[in-house]
Amino acid sequence: MRHGKYPFVIGFLIAPVALYVTFVIWPYAQAFWISMTNWRGLSAPQFVGFDNYRRLLDDGAFWKAVQHHGVLLLALPLITIAIALFFAFQLNVGGKSSGGQRQGVWGAKFYRVVFFFPQVLAVAIIAVLFQMVYRPNESGLINGVLMKFGLDPVLFLVKPNLALWSIIAVLVWQAVGFYVVLFSAGMASIPGEIYEAAEMDGASKVTLFFRVTLPLLWDTLQVAWVYLGIAAFDCFAIVAVLSVDGGGPDGATTVLAMEIYRNAFVYSKYGYASAMGVALFFLTITFAALTLRLTKRESVEY
């Protein structure tokens, strides 16, 4: 591969690199600069140093959002992974073993197909769907039932201490199927002999799960945790569409993405919004680095 290599290489790279630099790298680079200005979009931006960041520290909405990310960061991966692991184990190892061949429970294929489906839907669509499910009167899916039984309706999205959890429930609803499939792939690659050997020694299903499946699945779990953590730092579509007036009631469900959007495109505080963006970036990076560091352990080869 000699003749005319460079013209070819350049010809193939120029368009993708140009597009990528214009719309991705260049905006990212600018964001750091804009975050140090008081730009409101009209006059030229003025350099104000770390003023925006200092104001962030006193901003109640910012801290509320950070706090919600903290809750999301713990709850979303924990709940999703726990449910998905349980189901994946059922679907792959839960059934009878015949001739050393591990089998899932009856109907495993059906369950896998159904569970995964919400992953295909757009979050914004799901948010509208659950607006209907959560509606506070007889027309809601859940409250319709409760009120039939003469119970009081639950104000899922209006009660400040319930709203965030109602949103987390929807995120879990969507995510579980994806991780069931992901963990199933991981479990399928664990050789059947290991289970067989363990069963010979009298290991129960519960023991199998905790002492064979879980350790051998560690790498996949780590990936899942990072993915869900990164998802916990976004949440814009779900909060913007599902919650009461974008992050409400009274900021009870707001997230950084929501605050960035509001500050930039409602209040035109571009400098301030960019400072929030930079804060979000450092939070995300710190999380990813910490997770990979803390969960690092010798992976078991098999």
Place this chain on the structure above:
Amino acid sequence: MNPQSTLPPTPAALPPTTGDPNAAGGRGSKGPRSEVRLFAGLGHVALAVWAVIVIVPILWTFLAAFKNTSEIFSSPWTLPAELRWENFGRAWTKANIGRYFLNSVIVVSCSTFLTMLLGSMAAYVLARYKFWGNRAVYFLFVSGLAFPVFLALVPLFFVVKNLGLLDTHTGVVLVYSAYSLPFTVFFLAAFFKTLPSSVAEAGMIDGCGHTRLFFQVMMPMAKPGLISVAIFNIIGQWAQYQLPLVLLSNAKDKWVLTQGIADISVNAGYEADWSGLFAALTIAILPMIIVYAVFQRQIQAGLTSGAVK
């Protein structure tokens, strides 16, 4: 993956679960058996419950799409008294779902095509050609995976605005493609590396140029990888909400489906046209079910490909 290599010592070191002499055989013993049955029974119930939790809200939406407002309020759990197809007509034309749907199809097909073309070109060159700056360009692309889109949102808006592409589909297509490149390049570069070089060399000896080699030999060989990434991109771009919200805010006739549905849900509150909203939701969800039913295997493989790699 070598089954003969070391194992965690746990399974072999387990104590027998019961005092029963048969316990060592595992299957003959009473304790584990009943435990197994209980565990499997519980598991079955849990699986069925979750399937219901997934299916019921969607099914309920489909049913409500045929009801009228008073039925939605008085009997949310019963079948509609009659099939009111006019709800769909209203959603399709008056609420512009047809328009939004078409916009989504246009935007996503253009941007996925562009993403795949540019992404595979870059990935191919980066994976299979040695040249000065190769690693730098590769890491430039891959670093994009680490940045949240929200960091760039403000400057991106002005970049698009200054190019005169605000409120145009062209702008959205270019932005979608640009933001899909990191994963596409990352995934496809790894894929192109695994392809055998003997075929490429044979092609070169036969006087095949670099460009023809790529389009006629390497692209067909990379088909499985290309399909996975394409599915990943189609579903990701179809679901986009924040980017069109920012980039198309003032051109309602250009809106994509996610934006449109979210907007209808706001307006449904004012106009109390709940059945129209349910119909709109149905129109948005039903095609996904059909596509998913047909390409279920490929979609699962495509979406999880990023994590398995």
